[in-house]
Amino acid sequence: MRNYALIGLIICLCFSGCISPYDNLGAGEYNGYNIDANNNNEYNYAKDNNIANTINDANDSYKTSNSNKYYIRHYEWKYKGNLWTWDLKIPKELYNYYKNKPHNREENYAQYALSDYDKPYLDSIIQKFKEVSAEKGYSDYDTVMFVVSFVQSLKYTSDSTTTGYDEYPRYPIETLVDDGGDCEDTAILTASLLKEMGYDVVLIELPNHMAVGIKGGDGIYGSYYEYNGNRYYYLETTDTGWNIGEIPDEYKNTNAIIRPMIQIPKMELSFSANYISYDASYIYYKVHCDIENIGSGTAKNPKLYICALALSKGDGYVWKPDHVIELDDYVEGARGSAEAVVKIPRGETSQIKCVLYGDNFETVEVSSEVFNT
Incomplete structure (x- = not known):
């Protein structure tokens, strides 16, 4: 990033x-x-x-x-x-x-x-x-x-x-x-x-x-x-x-x-995560991210990373699958969205995290509160 x-x-x-x-x-x-x-x-x-x-x-x-x-x-x-x-x-x-x-x-x-x-x-x-x-x-x-x-x-x-x-x-x-x-x-x-x-x-x-x-x-x-x-x-x-x-x-x-006088796009990121289903081992959540370029110029090669943190495993661990979504360039004022599904084992403590990064703008990170499945 x-x-x-x-x-x-x-x-x-x-x-x-x-x-x-x-x-x-x-x-x-x-x-x-x-x-x-x-x-x-x-x-x-x-x-x-x-x-x-x-x-x-x-x-x-x-x-x-x-x-x-x-x-x-x-x-x-x-x-x-x-x-x-x-x-x-x-x-x-x-x-x-x-x-x-x-x-x-x-x-x-x-x-x-x-x-x-x-x-x-x-x-x-x-x-x-x-x-x-x-x-x-x-x-x-x-x-x-x-x-x-x-x-x-x-x-x-x-x-x-x-x-x-x-x-x-x-x-x-x-x-x-x-x-x-x-x-x-x-x-x-x-x-x-x-x-x-x-x-x-x-x-x-x-x-x-x-x-x-x-x-x-x-x-x-x-x-x-x-x-x-x-x-x-x-x-x-x-x-x-x-x-x-x-x-x-x-x-x-x-x-x-x-x-x-150098354009620096400024990206805004927000998300919601909703429970969609479960099975004997996992709880499934759909993560929906809203994205907007509120700065000047075009945001080049933006990518969105979505994951569920495996907090019980230690720092830097996530529950698979995690997702990297390649997005189109965001011109000034452009809005868009992206979605992915994460799964978390039953009985675990987790946190959903979304990170937006690219070639010419500052990385943006947002996270949910810590929760139990």
Whole structure:
């Protein structure tokens, strides 16, 4: 059985001059692009005027079974002296899917940015950002900052005020519909968009704060964190005006946990065991297991082990037969079940145990109370 542990590394903040691109991350890490600079500190801002640049709705082609049921959200923000407006249609069924998911089961907030279910919608938004950036002739740096400036313009709201919970990490769709959130919400949204655009990003978890790190290339200056031999430049997402590499004074020289953008499915397992028959020597029980992937991404090669422990024989003994059931991959949100029959000799003390394990998720074990046959 293999465990796939959450990845987090405590590191220290550094300050940089100009750096060169680094090699790709090692096996198992997300491999994205560096962000390169193009006169990023020499903006020539145009004067504001009363004419806004409008981004047309990105989501007319988004497929949904409730095609007439959308949230309409209006956004306004400035970038490089230009005013931008965007009216987004966000399917209510998509928002409700995430609203109804548990929001207290992930210590690693990167998982909120890595869901598969919202990718078609977010990809349609990303396509619009790319189209506008191409039309404007934006550099790599400006393309990233165009997206970041959009997120920075969203309202800052505390979880306790908007949800009644001390901590309520939002999925990207929730932040868009709610028109904002706190630091982890805007960091999650930013990381999700930039990762899908192909940039190598991480979440930076600081004491009582969260931000984004983006892997730097030639010409990037400012504050960065080193992780796996690469420099990830600090990106503040909770207020306007922050550029890549600029960090608030209160977070300088502060240790952080780096959360890489790697999907880690999270499996839930429950079971029931019911007496079905007996003979002169054995009691027979049918064990029914319910399985659900409540994490991000697809759970690969899951296997279910079902057994009845032979407690009187000592640790590690089971009553035969025990069962290993090979299951199909569980995509995000998938539910399923599996069953097996165990037999236990009469007059014995036993315990039924079920173990779910696979290639890329943490092993889950559940057991019954000890009972006599």
